[in-house]
Amino acid sequence: MGLLAPWFIAGLGLLGLPLYLHLLKRHRSQPQHFSSLMFFEKSTRANLRHRRLDFLVLLTARLALLSLVALAFAQPFLWRAGAGPAAGGRRMIIVDTSASMGYGDRISRARAEAVRLITPESRTAFFDSRLRMAGPEEIQHAAVTGSRGSLGELARALRAYQETEKVPLDVHFISDLQRSSMPPGFSDLRLGPGASITLHSVAGSAEPNWTVESVTAPSRVRDGSSAKVQAVIAGFHTKAARVTAVLEVNGRAVARQPADVPASGRARVEFTGLDVPYGFAQCAVSLEPGDALKADDRYHFAVERTDPLRVVFIGRAPVFFRDALDASTRGAYAVDLSGAGIGKAAFVVLSDQSAWDEAALKSYVQRGGALLVLLGPSSVAAGRVPVTGQRITAGRYASRAAERFQTAGTMDESYPPVSRAARWQGVRFFHFVEVEAGTARVIVRLSGGAPLLMEQTVGAGKVVVMTSALDNLASDFPTQPAFVPFVEQLAHQLSGWRESAVAVAVDTVLDVKGGRQTLDTAGFHEFFPGGGRKLVVAVNVDRRESDLEPMPADSAELWQAGPRAGAEQSGSGGAQQRHRRPLAAWLLGLALAAGLAEVFIARTHLNREAA
Amino acid sequence: MLQRFLDPRVLAGIANLQLTAKTVVDGFIAGLHRSPDYGFSQEFAEYRAYVPGDDLRFVDWNVYARTDRLYLKRYRGETNTRLTILLDRSNSMAFTSGGVKKIDYARYLAASLAYLAHHQRDAVGLISFDEAVRDFIEPSSRQGNWVKLLHCLDRSEPASRTDFAQPFVHFQQFLHKRGIVLVISDFFAPADVVLRTVAPLRQRGNDVVLMHVLDPGEIAPHLAASRILIDMETGDELEVSPEYAAGGYREKIAAHLRALESGAQGAGMSYFLARTDQPLDAALRRYLVVREGRI
Structure with missing residues (x-):
């Protein structure tokens, strides 16, 4: 007999509680003086003895309940001779190929151990973030991937495999058994019925390791001279040391920065200026x-250098829109007030105009361009919205003094420029133009119900109409915090701007044109999602692989011993084995019985006391 | 009219024992005027044969001259008797279940009876005892004696335990003359022991009244839960269950009361149960009944 979790035996200390309550703090009858006891006889004492017997039985039930629960948690088992699961089961040799196995000679030791364990009947597989079956000869050439190992995922994959194959498993897992690979709950490591696992560790103690933990850099720059790159250098189980971080552009080192990293700590380095070519x-x-x-030791990131996108602004009061755009996008857009050359504009803004070149605008939009129409007092005279032709019915004014202004009412939160602009709280509109929405999608309505922001598709392009001008006369929107993010997001929405350079971890699944793609190797990946765009994805090893501290020995032992029914067998299958027969379920059943008995006795005892 | 049926708890509020006795008795007597059965008259009652020891002043010499026999001539109103009150002041008399202590009730009772007797010019005496005789006041009808008796009652605080045998041996020395002997006690002793101890007083020609003072909590105790009871006289402890207090105990105390009453009647004594939650007039009435029978 043995215990899988012997430290739970400490729970037997709780037995002191009922003993204390029953024996030391037990109920004492309140003494009361009485004139004479001559009419009380021995039969009374017998009755009390009967009660004390009840009391002792109750104490016994409580002690039994607590001790059984403590014992059950300690997971006792009995050794039983018999055929192990491997006798009729399948022997599996699994080699961990996660990124951390690249430390030193771990992978070569893992290969050697696998070769030693392989038998003619055994199956072999690799595991990093998923289980991949492989032939025995492939095991000898096992290579490290950049994936992150997850022991919870391994257990889940083994359960699924066993469900499919319908055979007991005798798993031999060769790994560095990182602590960071463990799932949050130990129950996630459980194996299927009849399955056993034997862990073969190729790691020693917690090895020191340095890593570039993260990098913060702009994904798009117009002028690299002002760009900044920040990197965090982390050490795991390392002593305090000075390390050198190197900034590379297209494989060429362009800058170096020393960093003093404290013992098992982090340090930040910053590179100013990112001189990258166009593209x-x-x-x-x-x-x-x-x-x-x-x-x-290397953290990849991609940067795109482009010229600013051209925005053609036609009409009145461009200052608020332009300043907000410059402030939020740091020069990604250039506002052109000349009104010429709208065909090459990222989008066009038509602000409070009574006359415009309808044909040019319509042609531009129908070819895929985007038009932002800001309606003001001058627009009322035109009687209709450019390009969409929506009818303008009236212009409405409200006094600033009498609090007759309107605020934003209902909003379509799915529209990015609105959802990321704090719901326009506190914005007051003093002038707006009443427009019949027609078939346009109304995104924002004023508190009075009139449309404030609409979007309508015209040809291949789209027209966004705002029924109040973006100046400080029609509203106080330009002075509110929500204005700048609104203009930024609206500009992105109109120009169709997308992040072109992103950084993700290995095994990230990317939804690109043509289906989903798993990025399973570190480095740079290029995609062409359509529309002439190009997407460069920098893929890095998950930094949780950097902490080489192995899982605690007791956890490893518990995992090996807990779910399985058989003991370790290092030789080939078929030998006589000793099996552990868990007793926890029986003990919990007895604890339940003791609990019910306790309830019954206590109820009887208390009823008698109450009587 | 003074209150006749004063609740004992009200009497407990009267600090002066003399005033308490007067309050009780005056109210009681005022009520008696309406009753034809009791009163104080000067009419002739009976002749009684002379027995050695009788006062020769009461011999009817005319009858002796005619019949050559000695007879005593007795009148109702003028008939005086000797009332001796035996007061149990053992520790058990200090018991109360919430109302008046038994010892207090007994003192009110003794004081009231003494006052009533004094009112009728009867000689009144007092013997308080526990396991020995503690106080003794010779029966006398003088005014000062009654005051002395009251002072003695005032001093009578419970102490020690009851032992009927020892003090009653001494009573024999004090009670030379016949009269009424009132024994006020809770009689927590076997009934046969009590009767065997008290009976000699009756055999000496006394009219003996056993005033059994009990608290209602002693007759029908109510326990909400198991309790450890401590004997107030012996200090013994016993854990008692509510079931027994509600069942077996009540049967036993009832049997004890029955045994005392029937034994007392069998021995020619009068028995009266005085509950401390009842007014004193019933006890006074019982005294008068006994006194009327004693001419």
Whole structure:
């Protein structure tokens, strides 16, 4: 007999509680003086003895309940001789190929251990973030991937495999057994019925390891001289040291920065100026010199250098819109007030105009352009909205003094410019133009119900209509905090701007044109999602692989011993084995019985006391 | 009219025992005027044969001259008797279940009876006892004696335990003359022991009245839960269940009361149960009944 979790035996200390309550703090009858006891006889004492017997039985039931629960949690088991699961089951040799296995010679030791364990009947597989079956000869050439190992995922994959194959499993897992690979709950490590796992660790103690943990850099720059790149250098189980971070652009080191990293701590380095050529640049921050785990010594990121997008602004009061756009996008857009050349504009803004070149605008929009129409007092005279032709019925004014202004009422939160602009709280509109919405999608309505922001598709392009001008006369919107993010998001919405350079971790699934794609290797990946766009994705090893601390020995032992019914067998299958027969369920059943008995006795006892 | 049926708890509020007795008795007597059965008259009652020891002043010499026999001539109103009150002041008399203590009730009772007797010019005496005789006041009808008796009652605080045998041996020395002997006690002793101890007083020609003072909590105790009861006299402890207090105990005390009453009647004594939650007039009435029978 043995215990899988012997520390739960400490729970037997709780037995002191009922003992204390029953024996030391037990109920004492309140003494009361009485004139004479000559009429009380021995039969009374017998009755009390009967009660004390009840009392002792109750105490016994409570002690039994607590001790059984404590024992059940300690997971006792009995050794039983018999055929193990491997006798009729399937022997599986699984080699961990996650990124951390690239530390030192771990992967080669894992290969050697796998070769030692392989038998003619055994199946072999790799595991990093998922289980991949492989032939025995492939095991000998097992290579490290950039994936993150997840022991919870391994247990889930084994359960699914066993459900499919309908055979007991005798799993031998060769891994560095990182603590960071463990799932949050130990129950996630459970295996299927009849399955056993034997862990073969190729890791020693917690090895020191340096890593570039994260990099913060702009994904798009117009002028790289002012761009800043910040990197966090982290050490796991390392001593305090000075390391050198190197900024690379397209494989060429362009800057170096030393960083003093405290013991098992982090330090931040900053590079000012990112001189990249036009187009996409493959950048990285790396450590010099590297350590035994190369995969996390380098952090990739991509930067796109472009000219600013041209915005043609026609009409009155461009200052608020332009300033907000410059402030929020840091020069990504250039506002052109000349009104010429709208055909090459990212989008066109028509602000409070009574006359315009309808044909040119319509042609531009129908070819895929975007038009923002801001309606003001001059627009009322035109009687209709440019391009969409929506009818303008009236212009409405409200006094600033009499609090007759209107505020934003209902909003379509799914529209990005609105959802990211704090619902326009506190914005007061003093002038707006009443427009018949027609077939346009009304995004924002005023508190009076009139449309304030609408979008309508025209041809291949779209027209966004705002029924109040973006100046400080028609509303106080330009002075409110929601204005700048609204203009930024509206500009992105109109120009169709998308992030073109992103950084993700290995095994990220990307939804690109043509289906989903898993990014399973570190480095740079290029995609063409359509519309002439190009997407560069920088993929890095998950930094949770950088912490090489192995899982606690007792956890490993519990995982090996807990769910399985058989003991470790290092030789080939078929040998006589000793099995552990868990007793926890029986003990819990007895505890339940003791609990019911306690309830019954206590109820009887208390009823008698109450009587 | 003074209150006749004063609640004992009201009497407990009267600090002066003399005033308490007067309050009780005056109210009681005022009520008696309406009753034809009781009163104080000067009419002839009976002749009684002379027995050695009788006062020769009461011998009817005319009858002796005619019949050559000695007879005593007795009148109702002029008939005086000797009332001796035996007061139990053992520890058990200090018991109360919430109302008046038994010892207080007994003192009111003794004081009232003494006052009533004094009012009728009867000689009144007092013997208080527990396991021994503690106080003794010779029966006398003088005014000062009654005051002395009241002072003695005032001092009578419960102490020690009851032992009927020892003090009653001494009573024999004090009670030379016949009269009425009122024994006020809770009689927490076997009934046969009580009767065997008290009976000699009756055999000496006394009219003996057993005034059994009990608290209602002693007759029908109510326990909400198991309690450890401590004997007020012996200090013994016993844990008692509510079931027994409501069942077995009540049967036993009832049997004890029945045994005392029937035994007293069998021995020619009068028995009266005085509950401390009842007014005193019933006890006074019982005294008068006994006194009327004693001419």
